[in-house]
Structure formats: structure tokens, C-alpha cells
Amino acid sequence: MIDAATFWIVVPALALGTYLIRFSFLGFLGNRALPGALQRALRYTAVAILPGLVAPAVIWPAATGGQTDPARLAAACVTLLVGIATRSVIGAILAGGVTLYAILWL
Amino acid sequence: MAAFKSPFVRGCLASAPFVIVVVPFALLFGVVATEAGLDLLQVMLFSLSVFAGASQFAAVQLMQDQAPVLVVLATSLAVNLRMVMYSVAMTPHLGAAPLGTRAVMAYFLVDQSFAASQMEFERHPDQPVADKVAFFFGTVAPIAPMWFAATFAGAVVGEAIPPDYALDFAVPITFLAICAPMLRSIPHVVAAAVSILAALVLSGMPYGTGLLVAAGLAMTAGALAEQALQKMRRA
Numbered sequence: 001m002i003d004a005a006t007f008w009i010v011v012p013a014l015a016l017g018t019y020l021i022r023f024s025f026l027g028f029l030g031n032r033a034l035p036g037a038l039q040r041a042l043r044y045t046a047v048a049i050l051p052g053l054v055a056p057a058v059i060w061p062a063a064t065g066g067q068t069d070p071a072r073l074a075a076a077c078v079t080l081l082v083g084i085a086t087r088s089v090i091g092a093i094l095a096g097g098v099t100l101y102a103i104l105w106l
Numbered sequence: 107m108a109a110f111k112s113p114f115v116r117g118c119l120a121s122a123p124f125v126i127v128v129v130p131f132a133l134l135f136g137v138v139a140t141e142a143g144l145d146l147l148q149v150m151l152f153s154l155s156v157f158a159g160a161s162q163f164a165a166v167q168l169m170q171d172q173a174p175v176l177v178v179l180a181t182s183l184a185v186n187l188r189m190v191m192y193s194v195a196m197t198p199h200l201g202a203a204p205l206g207t208r209a210v211m212a213y214f215l216v217d218q219s220f221a222a223s224q225m226e227f228e229r230h231p232d233q234p235v236a237d238k239v240a241f242f243f244g245t246v247a248p249i250a251p252m253w254f255a256a257t258f259a260g261a262v263v264g265e266a267i268p269p270d271y272a273l274d275f276a277v278p279i280t281f282l283a284i285c286a287p288m289l290r291s292i293p294h295v296v297a298a299a300v301s302i303l304a305a306l307v308l309s310g311m312p313y314g315t316g317l318l319v320a321a322g323l324a325m326t327a328g329a330l331a332e333q334a335l336q337k338m339r340r341a
Contacts, residue, residue, distance in 0.1 A: 010169060013179055017186075025190070025201075029197075031198055033194075045184055047297045047324070047328065050164070050284060051301045051305075061274065079286070088287075089287065
């Protein structure tokens with residue numbers, strides 16, 4: 001459960017911060033190039049965070065009390081493989097979901 | 107495409123295919139956020155004010171894990187840092203528009219409007235600024251209303267789903283699905299692998315700070331891998 005106080009601090013701050021990120025160059029920094037090293041690093045922000053965010057949840061799911069769960073592990077692998085093979089986000093989500101429920105149901 | 111002269115209409119058509127991605131993503135956010143204990147108003151305010159799916163999922167996941175506010179913010183904002191690149195790339199094309207217009211466009215600068223506009227502006231760089239602005243707003247028109255409507259639908263559905271349907275795993279699956287198509291080059295794969303390994307090794311660090319360290323390491327690894335590959339190609 002999400003604490004109400006946390007919510008009312010995080011969401012406005014996240015909204016403002018995200019807006020400023022979008023507004024930055026378009027709004028007030030204007031037409032200038034980013035240094036090469038910074039540009040290189042920014043290219044990898046999303047792919048540097050999202051896999052790390054889910055890795056512990058895949059290996060030690062909270063729902064099973066942190067015990068590694070074959071169903072969830074298999075679902076994660078299927079999602080990743082289908083996503084890489086088909087480049088389809090939705091296809092990967094569906095494949096992963098079907099795998100999870102199929103194994104849990106068996 | 108030449109059949110439609112209006113840049114706004116051409117923008118709509120260019121981003122229409124993205125609706126297929128946006129709708130299920132927003133639906134899922136509505137469901138997951140409701141399951142995490144947010145009410146309908148909170149879920150809608152979340153999607154309206156932040157308007158950046160991946161970071162919204164990240165924030166929900168971390169708040170649910172009881173991570174401290176600063177860690178939640180740092181991590182979710184870091185997910186959105188890629189948009190600095192979008193802002194930089196749009197400025198040569200849209201920077202001459204009036205400040206008020208730019209302020210509104212900044213709010214709508216999301217993955218889909220950026221991707222569609224970038225492609226169009228690279229193909230036809232010489233059109234007047236007013237046409238580029240109209241095209242940009244055209245790319246937003248199919249996306250934004252669907253994002254809000256589907257979030258709403260997801261939140262309503264989420265309130266009706268009992269909490270014991272293994273939905274805990276919806277967020278990991280969604281994130282993995284978003285990441286998979288991102289692994290389009292060796293440096294991206296390197297960054298993702300470092301991110302996973304470091305996050306697991308550092309998961310004992312207090313307050314979820316391990317993830318931030320892992321992200322920093324992964325970003326550096328990706329950038330270094332890119333540089334090394336370039337050197338090898340030149341040699």
C-alpha cells in the first residue's frame with residue numbers, strides 16, 4: 001500500500017521535475033549541442049534503470065515471501081525473449097502473462 | 107501522406123499507430139496503481155501531471171516498496187532523463203515558436219510525439235515553423251486523450267479486481283517488455299546486464315539506493331562500450 005503523504009510529495013515533485021526536463025532546451029536553454037560524453041550517457045538512462053528495478057522482483061518476488069518462484073522466473077524469461085524476438089511490447093506482455101497464469105494454474 | 111496537406115492531420119496519421127502501444131500501457135498503469143492502493147482521483151492526477159508511463163510505473167513500484175521519497179524521486183526522474191535528448195533534438199525545429207506555445211509543447215513531449223515528429227522534421231526540414239508546430243500537435247492528438255481515457259478505464263477495472271490475482275508481477279513483466287526492444291545494440295545489452303547484476307548484488311544497500319548506484323554503473327558501462335566499439339570500428 002502506498003502511503004498518502006508519500007504520494008502527495010512524490011507526484012507533484014515528479015510532475016514538476018519531468019516537465020522541467022522536457023522544457024529545458026526547448027524552453028530556455030535554446031539551440032545548443034550537448035557534450036558528447038553526456039549525450040552518450042543519456043542514451044542509456046532508461047536501459048540502465050528499468051532492468052535493475054525489476055531484477056530483484058523477478059528473482060525474489062514479494063508475493064512468495066522472497067522465495068524464487070519458477071512460474072514468475074519463467075514468465076520473466078518468456079517476456080524478455082518474446083520482446084527481443086518480436087520487438088512488440090504488447091506481444092511480450094501477453095506472452096509473459098499467459099506463461100505466468102498457465103504455470104500458476106497447473 | 108501527400109494526399110493530406112494539413113500538417114496537423116499528417117501529424118495525427120503519423121502517430122496513430124502508437125495508440126496500440128499507449129492504450130494497453132495506460133490500462134495496465136490504471137490497474138497496477140489502483141491495486142497499489144491509490145484511488146481514482148490519485149491515479150488520474152498521476153497520469154495527467156506526470157504523463158510519462160515508465161517513470162510512473164517505477165514510482166508506484168518504489169513507493170509500494172516503502173523506499174524513501176528522495177530515492178523514489180531520483181530514480182523516477184532518472185528514468186525520464188532521456189527526454190533531455192528529445193528537448194535538445196526538437197529545439198532546432200520548434201525553438202522559434204512563441205514561448206507560450208513551447209511551454210505547452212514541452213508538456214506533450216513524450217516518446218511517441220518525439221519519435222513521429224523527429225522522423226518528419228528530418229525528412230522535411232525546410233517547412234515553416236508554424237507547420238512543424240501544427241504537425242507536432244497533430245502527433246499528440248491521438249495519443250494524449252487515449253492515455254488519459256485508458257488510465258481511467260484501467261483504474262475503474264483495478265478497483266473491481268480482487269488483490270490476489272498475482273498482479274504483483276504485472277509491473278516486472280511490463281518493464282521487461284519495455285526493455286526488450288531497447289536492447290538494439292551491444293552497448294544497450296551491456297548497460298542492461300550491468301544494471302541487473304549490480305542491482306542484485308547491491309540489493310542489500312539501504313533505502314533502495316543500490317538501484318541508483320547500479321543505474322550509474324550501467325549508464326557508464328553503456329557509454330564506455332559505445333566508445334570502445336567506435337574505436338574498434340575506426341581501427
